[in-house]
Amino acid sequence: xxxxxxxxxxxxxxxxxxxxxxxxxxxxxxxxxxxxxxxxxxxxxxxxxxxxxxxxxxxxxxxxxxxxxxxxxxxxxxxxxxxxxxxxxxxxxxxxxxxxxxxxxxxxxxxxxxxxxxxxxxxxxxxxxxxxxxxxxxxxxxxxxxxxxxxxxxxxxxxxxxxxxxxxxxxxxxxxxxxxxxxxxxxxxxxxxxxxxxxxxxxxxxxxxxxxxxxxxxxxxxxxxx
Amino acid sequence: xxxxxxxxxxxxxxxxxxxxxxxxxxxxxxxxxxxxxxxxxxxxxxxxxxxxxxxxxxxxxxxxxxxxxxxxxxxxxxxxxxxxxxxxxxxxxxxxxxxxxxxxxxxxxxxxxxxxxxxxxxxxxxxxxxxxxxxxxxxxxxxxxxxxxxxxxxxxxxxxxxxxxxxxxxxxxxxxxxxxxxxxxxxxxxxxxxxxxxxxxxxxxxxxxxxxxxxxxxxxxxxxxxxxxxxxxxxxxxxxxxxxxxxxxxxx
Numbered sequence: 001x002x003x004x005x006x007x008x009x010x011x012x013x014x015x016x017x018x019x020x021x022x023x024x025x026x027x028x029x030x031x032x033x034x035x036x037x038x039x040x041x042x043x044x045x046x047x048x049x050x051x052x053x054x055x056x057x058x059x060x061x062x063x064x065x066x067x068x069x070x071x072x073x074x075x076x077x078x079x080x081x082x083x084x085x086x087x088x089x090x091x092x093x094x095x096x097x098x099x100x101x102x103x104x105x106x107x108x109x110x111x112x113x114x115x116x117x118x119x120x121x122x123x124x125x126x127x128x129x130x131x132x133x134x135x136x137x138x139x140x141x142x143x144x145x146x147x148x149x150x151x152x153x154x155x156x157x158x159x160x161x162x163x164x165x166x167x168x169x170x171x172x173x174x175x176x177x178x179x180x181x182x183x184x185x186x187x188x189x190x191x192x193x194x195x196x197x198x199x200x201x202x203x204x205x206x207x208x209x210x211x212x213x214x215x216x217x218x219x220x221x222x223x224x225x226x
Numbered sequence: 227x228x229x230x231x232x233x234x235x236x237x238x239x240x241x242x243x244x245x246x247x248x249x250x251x252x253x254x255x256x257x258x259x260x261x262x263x264x265x266x267x268x269x270x271x272x273x274x275x276x277x278x279x280x281x282x283x284x285x286x287x288x289x290x291x292x293x294x295x296x297x298x299x300x301x302x303x304x305x306x307x308x309x310x311x312x313x314x315x316x317x318x319x320x321x322x323x324x325x326x327x328x329x330x331x332x333x334x335x336x337x338x339x340x341x342x343x344x345x346x347x348x349x350x351x352x353x354x355x356x357x358x359x360x361x362x363x364x365x366x367x368x369x370x371x372x373x374x375x376x377x378x379x380x381x382x383x384x385x386x387x388x389x390x391x392x393x394x395x396x397x398x399x400x401x402x403x404x405x406x407x408x409x410x411x412x413x414x415x416x417x418x419x420x421x422x423x424x425x426x427x428x429x430x431x432x433x434x435x436x437x438x439x440x441x442x443x444x445x446x447x448x449x450x451x452x453x454x455x456x457x458x459x460x461x462x463x464x465x466x467x468x469x470x471x472x473x474x475x476x477x478x
Contacts, residue, residue, distance in 0.1 A: 003474070
């Protein structure tokens with residue numbers, strides 16, 4: 001009763017999701033680069049990438065739906081397909097965040113570059129690093145690696161919060177820099193959302209591999225007591 | 227009402243073939259328990275041990291303890307009484323072909339000495355209603371033979387026949403594997419209704435069926451009970467790798 005064709009289809013689904021993951025990761029990196037350089041041609045690439053990501057999202061969902069309907073997956077296979085559906089949605093939203101950043105960059109075209117006292121590149125590096133690590137955990141079916149992603153989210157949250165209050169002060173103290181500061185707040189918020197999506201992906205990997213639901217701050221030790 | 231079944235150190239043989247190895251489990255009353263596993267794993271042998279059908283094979287042997295409620299079924303109780311209290315439905319519907327629908331259902335009662343017409347009428351009607359067959363056959367009870375019914379109806383007739391002798395446990399060995407999807411759905415609905423009154427043990431190769439009808443599922447492999455847990459756990463996150471490999475089609 002070995003289900004060779006079905007398991008090949010699962011491999012195909014994983015491969016498709018990983019292609020999409022690569023596009024989403026590239027998209028956020030490009031958006032951050034566009035912000036750093038104010039290069040609108042990179043924004044165009046982000047927008048085109050978003051169209052492709054949206055197309056992949058539909059295709060991945062369709063493949064997953066077909067497998068659920070036709071193959072009645074069980075246990076780890078069922079959890080895998082559920083995880084893929086959810087990761088798919090998170091990756092699409094990473095793409096949306098990239099587009100959001102790209103839109104802010106276009107809005108900033110009318111304003112001079114401002115030297116703001118926030119470390120957006122560091123935030124971007126942390127958020128994209130979380131996405132990369134969550135996807136690596138997915139590739140390797142490594143729940144321990146996925147767990148390490150969860151603990152990274154607090155740093156991103158703190159950086160985002162610090163950026164928010166710092167930029168608020170900039171807007172109060174230097175109103176002429178308000179447009180740039182406001183854009184930076186929104187970009188910081190987008191990157192924080194990217195980190196949240198990476199967290200979601202990591203949680204889905206843990207669910208797939210271990211069958212444990214660690215969402216909403218339930219610690220792994222609560223579910224797998226020593 | 228259904229009763230629980232406690233199995234301790236159950237071993238079974240066909241001649242020198244050790245078909246069941248030290249099976250221990252507790253089947254709760256008024257629930258449906260599904261047994262799954264590849265062909266030859268021992269699940270049918272196991273259910274046949276539960277109502278002493280196994281010993282009808284001259285080369286078969288069994289050791290260990292099976293308790294139905296407070297009764298040790300291998301103790302001071304006749305096999306006939308055990309089989310009255312633990313009914314069985316087989317893969318292929320097997321109505322008595324020359325008997326009417328009525329006589330098929332009444333056969334077990336008559337064998338147990340009941341001949342009062344009024345009581346027989348009541349029990350036949352109640353059994354057919356409980357087997358969700360009454361409305362389809364009530365006009366032809368005495369006119370049609372059991373064999374004239376469709377496969378799905380025949381299987382429900384066999385369930386009615388088993389229910390007529392007022393069992394506490396119903397064993398079903400792949401009861402829907404020879405039926406079309408509509409008849410299968412009727413049998414599954416029936417199982418769902420019957421478990422409020424009976425304890426049901428079903429052997430099935432259809433894992434979706436096990437997932438649909440059973441509260442608990444046991445996985446047999448090579449004569450051993452590898453895992454026994456809630457059906458939800460078995461089909462979403464089984465504890466044993468062998469169970470997972472089987473239900474996901476990675477061996478079998």
